[in-house]
Amino acid sequence: MNNKQNTIADKVLERVEQLQLKPRSRQFFKLRNIGIWFLAALSVVVGGLAISSIIFRSVNAGAALRPGTPPLQEALLVMPFLWIILMVIFVYVAYREIRSTKRGYKYSLTALILGTLLASSVLGIVFYTAGAGFMLDRFAARHVPFHADLEGIQRERWQHPADGFLAGTVGAQTETGIRLMDSENQEWQVTFSDTIPEKRLQLTEGERVGLRGTLIDAQARTFLACDVRSLEFEGRGLQPPRPPQMRIERKDLPPRSNRCEDVRPLN
Amino acid sequence: MxxxxxxxxxxxxxxxxxxxxxxxxxxxxxxxxxxxxxxxxxxxxxxxxxxxxxxxxxxxxxxxxxxxxxxxxxxxxxxxxxxxxxxxxxxxKVRPHGHTVLESEKVLEVFASELNLVEDIEAQEASAHLNACINELPLKYRDSLVLKFFEHKTYGEISDILSLPEGTVATRINRAKEQVRKMMANKGYSYEQ
The missing domain is CATH 1.10.1740.10 (RNA polymerase sigma factor, region 2, helix turn helix motif)
Structure with a gap:
């Protein structure tokens, strides 16, 4: 061995002594590795939550908006920008964390990103089915500035009785139609006398519906429904059981008066 | 002891x-x-x-x-x-400039044959040109090239050292070789296609 080699080895050992360095314990590295995997898993979960919200908004865009909304406007309104940004951030964080694990670097960028995205998507579907997408959408509307939830968009779009749009929750059945509770907790008398192209209409008490028709009397809050569609959101998770469907049949209703002739039906 | x-x-x-x-x-x-x-x-x-x-x-x-x-x-x-x-x-905050020490003719020959250079690469001038070309490479290419041809590491080892997938290492080495070939061609050296 030559002197220079000894010198460097000596200097290194001298600095080890001086700085009182000790090899870090195995536990330290184990904990760090666990921490990295935990962060990666957490990022995949958060990515999954973001995806559940994206699915919720995509699936329910139609129920939130009135028919005939231009596609671009529809997309801009319901596009879950916040969740898309969050999903991209957390998929990236998960990728970075997995890459810093012992074997993470062996996988290509594409494989890691696709793998992370796939894991988040699977979780996202599970979360969406369990109703997390709906809850997150509602939570974000309350706590995140400039974030409108689908319920809010739906209310804002459908609550225009004078323009022929009315939304609310189906109440009890009446002789000519139903009672309807709108989003401001006002009760409406809705008549289907002119309506329903089919001979029979099935509604459930407690169901949210959107009506296309004409305002009969704003003071008395009466509305003639020419068409009806369910505004229930998909992906709300487990819901309490509802009463059996009510059947409103043509034969129960007064004869048509053709007041719906000029009203464009829903869909 | x-x-x-x-x-x-x-x-x-x-x-x-x-x-x-x-x-x-x-x-x-x-x-x-x-x-x-x-x-x-x-x-x-x-x-x-x-x-x-x-x-x-x-x-x-x-x-x-x-x-x-x-x-x-x-x-x-x-x-x-x-x-x-x-x-x-x-x-x-400096951009590292490499210095490939071509310490043996063997290394030089191996690298030149990898590049399919037809000139007599053992000539001192050619060797200097080759050195200069390698040192002009972007660091990410020079890194892989140095490990492959001067440290004699396998693709798997380079992948472990640079913490990159083996495919990325192979791509970088190929691109590095391609760039060196082009630079050498610009200096008047020819190579077999």
Missing amino acids: DDLTLYTDEELLSLSLTNKRFFAAIVERYEKKLAAYIFRLGRLGTEDTEDLLQDIFLKVYQNMNNFDTQLKFSSWIYRIAHNETMGFFRHR
Whole structure:
């Protein structure tokens, strides 16, 4: 061995002594590795939550908006920008964390990103089915500035009785139609006398519906429904059981008066 | 004192946990190789190289328990050397200019044949040109090239050292070779297609 080699080895050992360095314990590295995997898993979960919200908004865009909304406007309104940004951030964080694990670097960028995205998507579907997408959408509307939830968009779009749009929750059945509770907790008398192209209409008490028709009397809050569609959101998770469907049949209703002739039906 | 040359790197590392004498043997075994590697990555003065070497070995000492036995020890220590050297350049905010020391004709011949260069690459001028071309490469290409042709590492080892997928390593080496070929062609050298 030559002197220079000894010198460097000596200097290194001298600095080890001086700085009182000790090899870090195995536990330290184990904990760090666990921490990295935990962060990666957490990022995949958060990515999954973001995806559940994206699915919720995509699936329910139609129920939130009135028919005939231009596609671009529809997309801009319901596009879950916040969740898309969050999903991209957390998929990236998960990728970075997995890459810093012992074997993470062996996988290509594409494989890691696709793998992370796939894991988040699977979780996202599970979360969406369990109703997390709906809850997150509602939570974000309350706590995140400039974030409108689908319920809010739906209310804002459908609550225009004078323009022929009315939304609310189906109440009890009446002789000519139903009672309807709108989003401001006002009760409406809705008549289907002119309506329903089919001979029979099935509604459930407690169901949210959107009506296309004409305002009969704003003071008395009466509305003639020419068409009806369910505004229930998909992906709300487990819901309490509802009463059996009510059947409103043509034969129960007064004869048509053709007041719906000029009203464009829903869909 | 035992003949420490009989011990493998992994054995020395394991013994270093209880006796620093064995760690000194690791330092002695790797200091020249790592010094050459550092020099190839970026031209440094003797003092800087020595400081950097010390930092690398201190890092190795502190992280002994993190050695992954599925890796070759040399890959692991080269990885630490690589990361420390890059950190050193980042800290200095300088773009490292490499200096490939073509210490033997053999290395030069192997590399020239890899590039399919038809000229007599053993000529001093050609050698200097080849050196210059390699040193002009972007660091990410030079890195892989140096490890492949000057440190004689396999793709798998380079992947472990640079913490990159093997496919990326192969791509970088091919692109590096392509760039060197183009630069050499610009200097008037021809190569077989």
